[in-house]
Amino acid sequence: MPSAPQPEVISLGCRLNIAESETIRALVAGRDMVVVNSCAVTNAAVKATRVAIRRAKRDRPDAQIVVTGCAAQIDPASFAAMSEVDRVVGNADKLTSQAWQTDAPVVVSNIMQVRETAPHLAASFSAHARAFVEVQNGCDHRCTFCAIPFGRGPSRSVPAGAVVDRIAGLVDAGHREIVLTGVDLTSYGPDLPGAPTLGHLVERILHHVPKLERLRLSSLDGIEIDDRLFALLTDQARIMPHVHLSLQAGDDMILKRMKRRHSRAESVALVERLKATRPDIAIGADLIAGFPTEDAAMFANTRALIDDCHIVHPHIFPYSPRAGTPAARMPQVEPEVRRQRAALLREAGETARANWLQTLVGTSQHLLVERPGDRGHIGNFAEVSLDEHAIPGDIVRIRITGATSDRLSATREPS
Template structure:
């Protein structure tokens, strides 16, 4: 019997990549992918625990699928990912009709677990060890990965792919659950990463994005030699077929001069750096246990400006963290004004069970104050982003075309002209009138107008001179 699987993914790029791996593995075991949970006899939810909203979204989806399970008791429901690792038995209690709970370190076990359930062995749970359950090396081994399994059909576009180079995190920011859900920081074997990049190139990828919780902290030690992020970029730069290399997310204190020089000198490496600040206040950063001061962040930022003056830098901010005053918040506004980030992802703080903040700090900023600060900081960032984008009006930018934009009228599949979208080397979104055949191409686009998030242009055509014969 051919089983039909549907997967619903929320959260970060790591989760998108995990879903690709799981589907590749299930296809290898004879599964086919369907477009709706109603069609499936196996429904998987790949979850996130970074924000409360992401968890409630999954519990809401589980509530909706419950009736479908009642109508078809043989339909299997699985919860995987970070929420599964964090909540474990809680998921079975809140949603007793769930058949399987699998942490991000055990995703390779999903086909076997599904077989056990169908064979009458009851519901299954597979999760990694907690950080304090054993020695770090043993805990690390319980967070496994099976990255070389890839499925191009699961990617946002056939021409771009994520490539994990690191799992886990050892920074232990007080607000963050990742060190607990994804385990100790581990760099993957560099030769394996390069081999996977070659596979992606063979599958038609032109751009890869290297993933890690603190990606620029990447290190792999073997036989007395250390491969760091700079060395890895130099190795990947030699892979034929790959034309752009990006990497996220970066940790400020590991943004070294050597790494920035590599970004400058390796043409394939995009001059785009996502370096979360999280707050502009030293007091808040200390409470967050971020490990740097604003003076140190600015020292890093000035290093970027000196070595990569044309780089695009983006950031993350949390508003309303425990004890944040109006003065603290104003310092975040000041930091955005000074750094003029390409964009910033701004989030309202929510308590995450199991973190140091939930145990030791009071969530004392009212919800309405958090919402107000969110809007105010976003307004400042959007204004600056539009001002920075406006500097590109009248210029030509090279765009890797991804496909029709979200706003494109796709009602006519044979339409000759529709709005297409792509990204520059600096990760700026560009829209222009074009056609589907341009997807996957590198095109020069002349920028005519901008918004806070988008460059608006037209494909630059080559002038043809007629010669009389």
Template sequence: MKKVAFYTLGCKLNFAESSSIARSLEPVGFVRAEFQDNPDLFVINTCSVTEQADKKCKKVVREAKKINPAAAVVIIGCYAQLKPEEIAAIPGVDLVLGANEKFQLPELILPYLDRTVQDLPKLIASEIRYDLDYHASYSVNDRTRTFLKVQDGCDYPCSYCTIPLARGQSRSDSIEKVLGLIEEIAANGVKEIVLTGVNIGDFGIQQGKRVETFFELVQAIEEKSSIERFRISSIEPNLLTPEMISFLATSKRFVPHFHIPLQSCSNAVLRLMKRRYQRELYQDRVALIRSVMPNACIGVDIIVGHPGETPELFLETYQFLNELEISYLHVFPYSERANTYAVDIKPKVDGMQKSERSKMLHILSDKKRHAFYESQLGNMGLVLFEESSENGQMEGFSENYVRVSVPYDPLLINTIQPVRYKSLTDSGEVKGEVMLVVSR
């Protein structure tokens, strides 16, 4: 058996696809290995949301060649689709595969391991088309939770984003096939599935036509799945309807955890970003969630330093977030991407201002998370425990995404246990007490 190691950058969707591609290599003689295990093949699954993701790809290639100079190095993912020639020029890269071609890796890779074969193409990446195939993917044995891809591509041309260029237009699996994959995953003893996609709320488009909806998928999972817990990775605020929020509030499977991109709290900047909502809609969604799920965890994506974001408009964002009843922030400094509308928007925000704004929002996020965790003390939650341990403690996440630590007990690994939240640790996590070890 040959060894293959994956290094995955970026989103949960990439992790799901890396895991599925790794499994597809098994019939052609590969076993998955760690990066340091001297593998015969390195596969680097890239992201291109920020400039830092591009730089990380180049660094990982260098490290791979240090570990095994004779190994083949293949680059896949969004960066590989957007800038294939640039990646092909990186020393040590043997093959670059585009968005559709990455799933053909098992058929393509064997000649690249035979260093006697000459004149092999270094770049196999077709242009993004409307009718790209949909490839189902999910992760297994990578983490306690499984990431299940149910949708790919995006029809939202936001001014700062290259994802539609890298992944094509929105397309989905069918509800029937998703339910089949869920039962396949259940056979592996998985307790929680995270539904993921590029624009998951746009689920239901097949061959360019809408045939189903994300809400119908959620309802079908609630009724027919045997998995205990489901989490929605991220959903646009305009696609998270009041009807869906009310349904999720009474769900026995979907947990009270929402990650809802906002990107800016200034309506002027939202218009520059070509977002499909204004901050008032976002505020209404948060208020509705809080009214029906008071203990829900609500995470927010924010971009700072988008062209046109003046100091005054940034302060609108800061003040709005400060007053909004949310649980944490994911903060991204704007990174200029070629072939996006934002390139031509003025004025630009310099790096120092972006750094300062990012720092302010990271501090605010820490305060929000601390306040949310503090509000949960004394409550009881259901925690899915992970395998890793440190200093005699093990950790897991509750249904509403509270990270909880308890004394290590191997019987708790990959089980969901009732835990009372006792106090906050020095690192800001919740120290819990398992109330009764149950087999679940």
């Protein structure tokens, strides 16, 4: 007999969505359903959500199509109006069993009233080599370009004990690398008793889960990296040498108009300290091209930041005006100029990345093997193609034999 249809969860956007998609997968087990877990960070992300919905309906015309995530939370009516969509579920609701036990076409709570996060803490990441653990959600800051606080709600943290227990369970289940995720990860803790920081949480994880081999942190706000967290990032071999910073721009006037809390000089100084203390650390960063009022000199400052901050994992966005945000009401840079500047940033980032990858040729590294078994990432998050298959989820010792513009090639060494 043919097997019963299985649910499919399509995860768009951030690593937090990946973590939450695993919880959704467990909540809808056994149903003929496609859940699109959407992103709203840019207009392009919202468009990608609509494309995914239409493709899901074409591929599985008999399945129930449910849309959730940030785009669904911010604008549920527009998704409910799509002929392909059966239900819309909000960002807080998607992680509760109650939302999946009703046939109501729209289940979207007021996200701004949510005060807790992650009672779900996904139990399985069988489809991923690394496991993603949500420790924080929401954001209390109001960057002028960002709509995500309206999709995620206020900042809230998961108690450290619950995080430690979940990570211990995932390690016992065979996961050798854990990624801590959140919307504003470095704001972890002030809503919890004793107001612990992210550094306190990381210390507890390392102490109480000694079998955890690799811990990786997702995007960090550099201005909130205190001395405790800095020491952990630079001293602890079990923390991967990879820091992704939410920089956004390299010009002080643009940073002020974005309502960011750091200056260009503070970003450069932070990276210089990180690299001086742990030279092998690799820097990633989010950068926006064509923010309102950005002129050629301001853009040049952001472009120069790629070299000044040794950015080898760039994540480049052309500015995307989000309805209801202050930046959408500022004088806009022409769309074509935005696109051109984003292309120039990507070109500079690709050059920096290619040069960095060349410096790794001939070195020995440890690779976390990813599906199907002939690829993976090393500690600094450089992507590697392996010359022979290994078991996904294993950590193997390799020697880097070559580099292209975007990835390394390697051969396996004896353990």
